[in-house]
Amino acid sequence: MALDEAKRNFRYVGSRPNRPDGVDKVTGRAQYGADATAPGMLTAVILRSPHAHARIKSIDTSAAEAIPGVRAVITGADFMRSDDDFLRDVQENCMARDVALYDGHAVAAVAATTPAIAKAALRAIVVDYEVLPHVTDVDAAMQPGAPVVLAGRALENVPAGMSENVTHSCEFGHGDLTAGFAKADLVIERSFKTAATHQGYIEPHACLASATADGKADLWCCTQGHFFVRTLCSAMLGMEASQLRVTASEIGGGFGGKTTVFIEPVALALSRKSGRPVKLVMTRDEVFRATGPTISSSMDIKIGMTKDGRITAGEATLRYSGGAFPNATVDMGAQAGFAAYDLEAVRTHGWNVLTNRPKEAAYRAPGAPQAIYAVESVVDELCQKLGLDPLTVRLKNAARKGTLSSYGPTFNEIGLVATLEAAKAHPHYTAPLGPNQGRGLSCGFWFNFGGNTCVSLNINTDGTVGVTEGNPDIGGSRASISLMAAEELGIPYENIRTIVADTNSLGYNDVTDGSRVTFAVGLATIKAARDAINKMKSRAAQVWGIDADAVEWVDGAAVPAGANAGKFPPLTLADIAANSPQTGGPIAGHHEVNVDGAGVSFGVHLVDVEVDPETGFTKILRYTIFQDAGKAVHPDYVEGQMQGGAVQGIGWALNEEYIYGKDGRLQNPGFLDYRIPVASDLPSIETVILEIPNPGHPYGVRGVGETPIVPPLAALANAVSRAAGVRMTELPMSPPRILAALKG
Amino acid sequence: MKSLHVSTTINGDPVEFICDPDEPLLDVLRNRLHLTGAKEGCGTGDCGACSVTVNGRLVCSCLVLGAEVDGAVITTIEGMADGDQLHPLQRAFIDGAAFQCGVCTPGILVAAKALLEKNPDPTDEEVRYWLAGNLCRCTGYDKIIAAVQVAAAEMRGA
Amino acid sequence: MRYMIAQSAKAASAALAEEPGNARVLAGGTDLLVQMKAGNLRVDLVVDIKKIPGIRSITAEAGGLRIGAAVAGSELGEHAGVCAMGPGVVEAARLIGSTQVQGRCTMVGNLCNGSPAGDSVPALVAAAAVVRVEGPEGSRDCPVLDIPAGPGRTTLKKGEIITSVFLPARPERSGDAYLRFIPRTEMDIAVASAAVNLTLDAGGTVTAARVALGAVAPKVVLVDAAARAIIGTKLDDAALAALAAACEAACTPIDDKRGTIAFRTSTAGVLARRAAQIAYARAGGSK
Structure with a gap:
């Protein structure tokens, strides 16, 4: 459906009325996932593996079942074993069948009349584990001889001889790299790492399932997509879609993390087995250990630039791990990495690697923030070393209408140049900086669907x-x-x-x-x-x-x-x-x-920081976002997406990370040590909305939700690197890491 | 575990309940009294979504035992509006789009109200530090801080 | 689990002493309930001490202040007398947790939790604070420094509870300060911390000092060498450097999810130096 060329004067769209909820x-x-109740409801809890990798030799549930008040106990054997790889992976992530693949992997569940009885029953379940070697680091998992997480899952596009943990590869780009790099006055090659981060929604996963003896069921849950929940759950439980009605509660945040199922099939199976409604609510510890963080990454970037700021060639190799099950998120990183640039020669290679970590779930522009962080860091360093203005260089190389994108398609109307020009004209860009302060800039991009x-x-x-x-x-x-x-x-x-x-x-x-x-x-x-x-x-x-x-x-x-x-x-x-x-x-x-016809959205973020040279503490002084929204239907909520996405990216850049011990167990499964930004960490986040209409929508609307998490990683890295006088190449840039870099 | 009988006042109403000796006030509010406005985001006092006041003091209800509130006066988000009249903070949060998913909103409103009762004219920085124990993952806090200031100004004028 | 409200310190002590299982004191509960929730602590008896007469009050005594064991952080911050006498102690206690946690948490709970990173502990040690302990064998006073025994452990015997903490009187021209390092601005556990309490003569020379560090050893460290480094000086750059060096030398930290050995050590020195400067200014010294 094409843009209505006549439609430029809006009466309601673009206003800021109060929301209906x-x-x-x-x-x-408002009723969220954990707020639903039903008469006769049981409470369910899940038993989780304390091991990063272990064969489940046996599970004895008899003592648990004998406890008065326990109405149902299930294990992985209670689910259908699908022939479809995707479906089987989702199911086995909800409950392990033969092998526990990460710390926190579900192995059994209990429904009982009270939470106390359910918890007592969990303690009565005896699981006989054979502990297996584990690997949680993406680079270690690629080494020949690394512990194999899942065997036999490599696709045909993976060359023979690699670790079995490498399941998938991809390649995008065009042009002659060798010729491109030869034209450069300076070529910089750098390697980067980013930690896995969690979506961090404040509402843990929660659902209420009510299955009846005639094969029908109702499910209430907090989800980003209840139709997809129906698809997955009905397949896992062998139900017809028509017999399962799913109602989405109000949702307390998702950011991609609630686009799949974790507990819903478990609650349905328990309800079916007990003949009672079953409520299942995750604890925060379970959310961190067993629901989707984003991928962790290791990346090599090589970019060439002329003295006057023309990028001559760019190459990226991305190694992504989304935990214990195969995924193709690296494709999106490999496509997005150089999207902001009009390049004659560009090539990206991506590898997906299995590790003993929870199965990745989508997180706001999945795969893009990591790759763009690495590319934008190298572009910034080239500008620094060549004495060039980073905004001017980006304008000089910016993708625009007609550009053959780095991932194949030719861009239609896009807003990158307008966004960059808005940033250049903004007083923030030329405001003076004090000692130990630095300004960082990054472009960001997301495809939209x-x-x-x-x-x-x-x-x-x-x-x-x-x-x-x-x-x-x-x-x-x-x-x-x-x-x-x-x-x-x-x-x-x-x-x-x-x-x-x-x-x-x-x-x-x-x-x-x-x-x-x-x-x-x-x-x-x-x-x-x-x-x-x-x-x-x-x-x-x-x-x-x-x-x-x-x-x-x-x-x-x-x-x-x-x-x-x-x-x-x-x-x-x-x-x-x-x-x-x-x-x-x-x-x-x-x-x-x-x-069809989703228009891509570009954004540019500007940030000023001050780094304490004695402690490595980073204070954010000023933050401004410029983003193309196509048409901002409700500007308050467009700004809200921009601000919220930026702050998630700030957390990712500075402090958030999954920390695994040598035992392969997650060290920080709580909000105390998984450090998401708090109100006092932040300045006001200024927003500038640009409206370059998307030709694919009658009002010109573009999606705006994901792009804002992309630029903060590099914007912060560039600001911190300039403030500290040393290039930071690993996220998060926690104070110990910055101080170590400062001390050389 | 022998259940305990507790008499208390919640949002001005006399309330009696029984609870387990180790049962957090949050579980009592949500599961026994069906006051589900307070949310459990962590259960460890790190997110503030369960904020209520006990005898006028802002607390995380997940870190208080139900048994402790015998004789206490409790207010929750459900007691914030006066009948059909929203509190100025509630109006400011709606008008200022100060929430997206809204799950942290009850706790933030309860905390912000406690702040304004103590300090009617806070700086932005004071609001940010007071609310540091209330995590919000959607908004980046910007519109929350602005809405608190709008309500504070209105309350000072009233 | 049983829940008991103690009407007197003796009753609390007796109940704790008699309990054959795991008995815990409940004041603010901000650590106890978290440990119970995590499931790594099975408790048989909880003794709520908040109804014990006097345990929530702050009273003047011998030129100092006696602070009840159940006085919450926010109550401490609202007490003009404590704020005037021990700003460093108050700023440390006020750093424990969020506003919500401040409504419940207590300095004595912070101490009895046994964490090497407890914020109020170094400040109390620097202030030479003394706790009063009630136990089966009667009442005794004990320096705060002697209460921690290691991570999660104290020297208190079964049946002993702390009923108050006493901040002794300080000479004129005294000042104290506490600083901690956390990766965010709030809501974290100290990665390293330092408290400095010092007294000046009329000319601005340091005549007495106590320097305590947190989160850099299995328990709080009182660094005599750091105190010696600044006594007799006007806190010139050389004295500050010596202070920092002495603090670094006293650190025996661990590498963990919150920080590295190198980071903790170096930061403890930085914080001690900065805290000393604040304490010096509060004591009326100028440079």
Whole structure:
């Protein structure tokens, strides 16, 4: 669906009304995953492996089952064993079958009448483990002779002779690298590492499952995609999709981490076995040990530049590990790494490597922050060494419309140059810096997605409208959807209520991911509104006794298309709705689509830091974000995405990391030592929204949610490196690491 | 474990409950009294999502035993609005888009209210340090700090 | 688990002494409940001491201040007398946890938790604070320095509880300060910390000093050599360098998820130097 060239003057889109779920969320009334209850409900808890890698020789649950109040105990054997690799991996991540693959891997679960009884039963389960050698570091896992996490999972694109932990490789790019590097006045090669980080949503995973003896089940859970939850759970439990209804609760953050299942199939299996509703809520310790962190990485970057700042060639080798199961996140890193540049010669190679860590789950622009961090660090160092202004150099090499991107496609309208120019013109860029202070800059990029989307829009007889969509609202999207419906229908925002429906009430909707909701659900809402408008025009035409083609929709009312159509007073949406029982019955619009045309989004982040030369402590002094939103539907929530994503990136850059001991156990599974930024760590985060319309959306909307986490890693690394006078090449740049670098 | 009988006042209402001796106040509020506005984000006092006040003092309800609040006066997010009149902080948070997912919001509102009762005119830095024990992963805190200041200004004027 | 409210220190002591299983004192609970939640501590008896008369009050005594064992961090910060007498002690106690934790946590709990990184402990040691212990054999006073025995352990015997901590009177022209290093600005455990308590003569020369370090050894360290390095000086650069060097020499830290040996050692010296300068200024010294 193409951009409406005529659509430039918006009445509702671009305003900042209150969100429909606002009062519920400030009064404590909103129902999140752990807030649901059911009569007769049992409490479930999960037993987890204390070993990084161990064969499960046997599990004796008899003592646990004998405890009064225990109603069901399950192990991996209670699930279907799928022939499909993907499905089997997801299932075995929910509960191990033969081998525990990481510290925290689920091995059994109990449902009992009280939490205390359930916990006592867990202690009564006897698991006989044979501890196996483990590996948690990506580079170590690639070595020949490294402990093998899963055998036989390498795809054909992996050359023979590599460690069995290498499961997948990819390559992107174009041009002649050798010729490119030969043209450079300076070539810099650097290696980088980034730690695995967790999405860190404040709400732990939680669900309530109720399966009945006739094979039906209901599931309430906090998820980014309840339709996908239905797909996974029904397959694992051998159910038909129609028999499992999944309802998404309010969701307390996800950032990609709630795009798959962890506890939902377990709760369903326990409910089926016990014949009772079962509630299962993770502890924070379980969230850290057993749900998706992002990948950890090791990367080599080589970039050549001329004295006047032209990049002549770029090459990257990325080694990503997403834990104990295969994934292809490295593809996205390899595609995104050089996306901001218009290059004659570029090549990226990616490798996925298995380690004894929890299975990676998506985290906001999965795979991109790491690769772009490494590339942007080397570009900055080239600028430093050649005495060039880093913004000017980026402008000189910036991708623009018509650029053959580093990953294949040729860019259409993109906002990178406008974003860079906005940064250059901003007072932040030229503000003076004091001693021990440094300024860092980085570009960021994300592809954005569209996907399967289904929306219903019901015209109520009182002239109000209900929009029914199927994507959990993780950051105010119901407000944005209502705004787009208001814009299209020409009625006030307040007259529209948007809800997220269960899996039985709509066709399949892809997960809330890929920054797709405002773009794709918005597009489907606009189309559903146009469908309803067409029906309302027909009703008006019927009343007026003219041809439906002779009716237009203007400002929320049907009007004759011109003098030839006849002279009738406008019929408002409310008029038509009130009269609908007499003109053919209820009026509703629908749209079902697999949306294409997501526009990429570029951002530029500027940060000033001060590094304490005696302790390595980094204080963030000023932070400004510039990002292309295409069209900001609800600017408050666009700014919110930019600020929130930036702060997650700041945490990643400075302090967040999965720390494993020599025993392969996670050392910091809690918010005390997994250090996400707190309010006092941060300055105000200034935002500048640019609007370069996406040709693939009627209002020009681009996804904005993921791009903001991409630039902070390199922006901080560049700022800290300039402030400290030493190039930092490993994340997080924790104070001990900075101090060690300062002391050489 | 023998259950204990506890009499308390919550949001102005007399409340009696029984609880296990080792049961945190948060579990009592959520599971026994169905006051689910306080959330468990960590259970270890590191996230602040379970913030309530006990005898006027801001605490994490996950770090208080239910048994300890016999005779105490407790307020939770459910007691913040006056009937259908939202507290200025609640209005400022909605108007200022100071939350995205909203799961940390009850705890932050309870904590911010405690701050403004003690210090009606805080600096941004004071707000940031006071709220350092309330983790938010969505907003980057910017709009939260701004909303607290909007409410503080309104409350000072009122 | 049983929960008991003690009406007197003697009753608390007796209950703790008689319990055959694992008995714990509950004051603020900000460490105890976390340990219970983690499941690595099975407790049979919890004795809540907050209802013991006087245990939540701060009273003047012999020119110093006696602070009840259940006085919470925020209450300490609201007490003008303590803030005036021991700003370094108060700033240390106020660093324990968040605002929410401050509403509950106590200095005595911080001490009895036995963590080498407890924030209030170095400040109390630098202040030469003394705790009063109630036990089966009666009451005794003990320097704070002698309470920690190692990570998670104290020298208290079964049935003994601390009922108060006494901050002794200080001469004129005294000042104290506490600094810790954490990777964030709040919500972390100290990676290294330093407390300095010093007294000046009328000319600004240091006449007495106590320097204590946290998180750099199995328990808090009182560094006499660091004190000697600044006594008799006006805290000139050479004295500060000697102070830092003495502190570094006293460190025997570990490598762990919070910091490295090298980082902790070097940072302890930096913090001691900076804390000494603050304490010097608070004592009325100027440079």
